[in-house]
Amino acid sequence: MRYALVNDERREAEPGLQGTCPGCGQPMIAKCGDQRIHHWAHRGMRSCDPWWEPETPWHRSWKAQFPPDWQEVVQQDETGERHIADVRTKHRLVLEFQHSHIRLQERQAREAFYSDMVWIVDGTRRTRDLPRFEEGRRSLQVSPWQGVYTTPFPQECFPRDWLDSRAPVFFDFAGTEAIDPRAPAERRLLWGLLPGRAEGHAVVVVLARQNLVRAAHDRPQIVASRKIVTILGERFRAARARAMLEARRYPVKTAWKPRRRWRPRRRTARF
Numbered sequence: 319m320r321y322a323l324v325n326d327e328r329r330e331a332e333p334g335l336q337g338t339c340p341g342c343g344q345p346m347i348a349k350c351g352d353q354r355i356h357h358w359a360h361r362g363m364r365s366c367d368p369w370w371e372p373e374t375p376w377h378r379s380w381k382a383q384f385p386p387d388w389q390e391v392v393q394q395d396e397t398g399e400r401h402i403a404d405v406r407t408k409h410r411l412v413l414e415f416q417h418s419h420i421r422l423q424e425r426q427a428r429e430a431f432y433s434d435m436v437w438i439v440d441g442t443r444r445t446r447d448l449p450r451f452e453e454g455r456r457s458l459q460v461s462p463w464q465g466v467y468t469t470p471f472p473q474e475c476f477p478r479d480w481l482d483s484r485a486p487v488f489f490d491f492a493g494t495e496a497i498d499p500r501a502p503a504e505r506r507l508l509w510g511l512l513p514g515r516a517e518g519h520a521v522v523v524v525l526a527r528q529n530l531v532r533a534a535h536d537r538p539q540i541v542a543s544r545k546i547v548t549i550l551g552e553r554f555r556a557a558r559a560r561a562m563l564e565a566r567r568y569p570v571k572t573a574w575k576p577r578r579r580w581r582p583r584r585r586t587a588r589f
């Protein structure tokens with residue numbers, strides 16, 4: 319973890335410092351080696367939060383975009399279950415940064431525990447995720463809103479294990495690399511798959527990193543997912559109803575027959 323309590327104060331790990339975990343109150347050791355980023359670890363190496371994953375520079379660079387008191391926030395539900403959210407905004411929206419593989423059950427448990435959350439997924443961990451998206455992005459269809467797309471084939475864009483998430487999932491295909499403003503949009507921007515479907519179509523929003531950070535500061539939600547999916551669903555339904563009406567207005571009277579292939583007319587000799 320980035321922070322532990324030292325004399326009731328949140329402190330970053332420094333050599334020789336001793337602290338306690340803000341989650342469970344157990345002693346923590348400052349790990350300040352060369353191999354990994356400086357962090358705090360529980361004595362027994364296992365975190366008190368089974369959902370905690372070892373932090374990477376990618377986690378840290380994302381968390382650093384937010385005020386220190388929004389980072390690593392202990393959240394407890396009515397049963398006493400406790401977890402440490404990567405970031406929780408002043409609007410109580412939880413941002414979870416996911417680098418490693420997550421089992422389906424754990425993902426669902428986390429979505430239920432932090433009912434109001436978004437995922438930000440490191441799209442650079444698996445080598446096939448970016449090529450899949452580069453290819454699948456061609457199937458995205460524009461919508462009336464700039465930066466909002468739909469696709470009937472989300473599995474062609476995103477990893478299968480995130481498709482039915484109940485929270486918006488933003489894929490970060492750039493990782494910790496500095497982002498060149500001329501880099502292709504796949505890597506320059508974040509691509510968010512919204513929960514739910516609009517008449518069978520997945521809804522994808524695209525936004526710059528700084529816009530996600532700004533939205534987290536300013537608004538209770540990053541994007542109004544439910545509203546966007548509902549309105550697009552209504553549009554798809556209306557378009558289908560219009561198409562059916564048109565079909566009824568101009569009924570096809572005769573059954574369609576295959577046209578005969580054109581053949582040069584045989585010359586018939588007349589005498």
Ligand SMILES: [Zn+2]
Nearest residue numbers: 339341342366
């Ligand atoms: Zn702990």
